Amino acid sequence: MKLTILGCYAATPRTLTNPTSQVLEIKNRLFLIDCGEGTQVQLRKNKLKFSKINHVFISHLHGDHFFGLIGLISTFALLGRTNDLHIYGPKGIKEIIDLQLRLSNSWTNYQLFFHELESKKSEIIYEDDKVIVKTIALRHRVYTNGFLFQEKIGERGLNMKAIQSYEIETCYYQNLKNGKNITLEDGRIVPNEILTFDPIPALSYAFCSDTKYSEDVIPLIENVTVLYHESTFLQSEESLASKTMHSTAKEAAKIALKANANQLILGHYSTRYDSIQLFKEEAETVFKNVLLADDGKSFEF
Amino acid sequence: MKLTILGCYAATPRTLTNPTSQVLEIKNRLFLIDCGEGTQVQLRKNKLKFSKINHVFISHLHGDHFFGLIGLISTFALLGRTNDLHIYGPKGIKEIIDLQLRLSNSWTNYQLFFHELESKKSEIIYEDDKVIVKTIALRHRVYTNGFLFQEKIGERGLNMKAIQSYEIETCYYQNLKNGKNITLEDGRIVPNEILTFDPIPALSYAFCSDTKYSEDVIPLIENVTVLYHESTFLQSEESLASKTMHSTAKEAAKIALKANANQLILGHYSTRYDSIQLFKEEAETVFKNVLLADDGKSFEF
Numbered sequence: 001m002k003l004t005i006l007g008c009y010a011a012t013p014r015t016l017t018n019p020t021s022q023v024l025e026i027k028n029r030l031f032l033i034d035c036g037e038g039t040q041v042q043l044r045k046n047k048l049k050f051s052k053i054n055h056v057f058i059s060h061l062h063g064d065h066f067f068g069l070i071g072l073i074s075t076f077a078l079l080g081r082t083n084d085l086h087i088y089g090p091k092g093i094k095e096i097i098d099l100q101l102r103l104s105n106s107w108t109n110y111q112l113f114f115h116e117l118e119s120k121k122s123e124i125i126y127e128d129d130k131v132i133v134k135t136i137a138l139r140h141r142v143y144t145n146g147f148l149f150q151e152k153i154g155e156r157g158l159n160m161k162a163i164q165s166y167e168i169e170t171c172y173y174q175n176l177k178n179g180k181n182i183t184l185e186d187g188r189i190v191p192n193e194i195l196t197f198d199p200i201p202a203l204s205y206a207f208c209s210d211t212k213y214s215e216d217v218i219p220l221i222e223n224v225t226v227l228y229h230e231s232t233f234l235q236s237e238e239s240l241a242s243k244t245m246h247s248t249a250k251e252a253a254k255i256a257l258k259a260n261a262n263q264l265i266l267g268h269y270s271t272r273y274d275s276i277q278l279f280k281e282e283a284e285t286v287f288k289n290v291l292l293a294d295d296g297k298s299f300e301f
Numbered sequence: 302m303k304l305t306i307l308g309c310y311a312a313t314p315r316t317l318t319n320p321t322s323q324v325l326e327i328k329n330r331l332f333l334i335d336c337g338e339g340t341q342v343q344l345r346k347n348k349l350k351f352s353k354i355n356h357v358f359i360s361h362l363h364g365d366h367f368f369g370l371i372g373l374i375s376t377f378a379l380l381g382r383t384n385d386l387h388i389y390g391p392k393g394i395k396e397i398i399d400l401q402l403r404l405s406n407s408w409t410n411y412q413l414f415f416h417e418l419e420s421k422k423s424e425i426i427y428e429d430d431k432v433i434v435k436t437i438a439l440r441h442r443v444y445t446n447g448f449l450f451q452e453k454i455g456e457r458g459l460n461m462k463a464i465q466s467y468e469i470e471t472c473y474y475q476n477l478k479n480g481k482n483i484t485l486e487d488g489r490i491v492p493n494e495i496l497t498f499d500p501i502p503a504l505s506y507a508f509c510s511d512t513k514y515s516e517d518v519i520p521l522i523e524n525v526t527v528l529y530h531e532s533t534f535l536q537s538e539e540s541l542a543s544k545t546m547h548s549t550a551k552e553a554a555k556i557a558l559k560a561n562a563n564q565l566i567l568g569h570y571s572t573r574y575d576s577i578q579l580f581k582e583e584a585e586t587v588f589k590n591v592l593l594a595d596d597g598k599s600f601e602f
Contacts, residue, residue: 063405096400103394106363106364
């Protein structure tokens with residue numbers, strides 16, 4: 001699982017900082033999460049292949065999370081893309097994109113599928129054989145979803161030494177990987193756990209931005225491998241955070257702690273502070289494993 | 302008159318090149334012309350004050366000319382702007398901006414005025430005491446306008462030596478600047494041209510992008526001081542230029558020559574060529590005074 005931060009600063013794009021966008025690589029799938037202005041250039045700078053992005057998840061319709069989407073869609077078209085593109089985002093996003101394509105007398109040679117979201121409850125919005133994506137209802141000034149990306153539990157590993165000692169034939173291996181017991185020719189049953197190892201634990205990633213502090217998310221993201229939680233402000237601006245429905249670094253850490261996350265990544269920083277290191281220091285008073293997102297930074301788990 | 306190029310490359314924003322946007326400073330007014338994605342960051346990089354931009358002119362609704370507008374408008378709001386902002390562009394631009402502001406539950410504290418254009422004939426769209434702006438109907442794949450910015454003829458200069466020899470009082474100076482004759486106390490009339498000098502010639506700037514080669518623009522831009530004319534391609538791609546309704550460098554030079562422009566600036570380059578110098582070389586076979594636009598470059602006239 002690899003996370004590349006394309007932008008992680010709040011509000012407006014600036015000379016050296018970009019609004020929210022990130023790419024999650026999980027089980028060889030590339031998911032784009034949010035798409036602030038300049039995302040397509042950030043993708044180029046980080047040498048991420050446009051053609052590998054087939055699914056884009058938009059948390060909410062504030063500009064710093066989606067103003068780059070129409071440009072990305074248009075660039076895909078100009079570059080001759082043919083693969084389908086799926087957009088998951090709040091109701092209204094289709095109207096915004098369609099209107100601009102129509103007025104510019106443009107169209108996409110590839111198929112564009114919109115999956116508009118309205119539910120305020122967690123729902124599965126993407127699923128394939130290896131990955132599942134669920135929404136996380138967040139509390140912000142407009143309708144907002146976080147996203148939980150989960151690897152599915154993998155196949156069980158083969159204990160070749162045990163398998164050979166029972167002289168089990170190759171054609172049964174897939175059944176073993178799927179957790180089934182084996183009946184030998186003499187009628188004896190060999191339990192699966194003797195012949196296999198537990199699968200590698202499935203990894204998960206939760207993206208929670210933008211949101212005020214809300215413990216409602218905890219049951220949804222419990223035991224998550226990596227939690228990206230917004231920390232627009234420090235505790236010293238707690239009242240501003242509350243007023244604008246954002247979180248402080250300390251609040252992000254509290255969520256990580258209560259959800260028993262393995263790792264917390266902070267982001268969506270206000271540019272009012274001298275150093276983002278301050279966010280880490282504040283969060284570490286509550287939760288140990290804190291990393292700082294920064295534009296162009298990658299994390300592997 | 303100062304022109305700052307924020308972006309002058311065709312199609313998509315890239316790591317080192319930006320789509321069309323430029324700022325014209327004329328008689329202490331700052332006009333923003335086109336607003337491709339990333340324009341707000343380019344304004345910051347070029348240290349142009351956001352608060353001084355009150356008028357934005359959008360040539361047409363292809364993404365590389367306007368995808369940065371919604372971000373700029375939103376950033377102005379986030380920064381607490383109070384000055385009115387006037388947007389001049391093709392019909393539909395208001396719907397695009399309004400829809401996005403509405404769906405993001407945002408509004409601007411400043412007043413936003415849309416001047417939507419539909420006419421295929423040249424019309425005056427802005428006028429104050431010193432500057433006049435007219436549309437230039439262009440021929441492209443969608444409804445497109447160029448813009449002609451003209452200084453108004455200034456006041457006549459005072460010939461102080463002559464004025465003093467007739468002992469003319471200060472209270473008549475404004476009449477002299479306005480071109481009026483003076484009647485002396487003894488009834489003699491002194492013609493204005495004896496007492497004043499011709500005003501400094503008025504400068505003008507024509508922005509023509511995007512457009513196919515069209516001699517229709519010539520009467521509108523005759524004797525222009527500076528002509529910015531798109532040159533997406535070289536003559537070697539003439540058929541592609543024709544098909545996509547763009548111009549070659551040679552065609553841009555022909556327009557400059559036939560319109561008797563003083564200076565030609567080329568831009569809107571396709572990124573397929575190794576060097577933009579090739580555009581200058583080609584244009585100079587037709588017209589002498591050729592300059593190359595480039596991102597971050599300024600020209601003073």
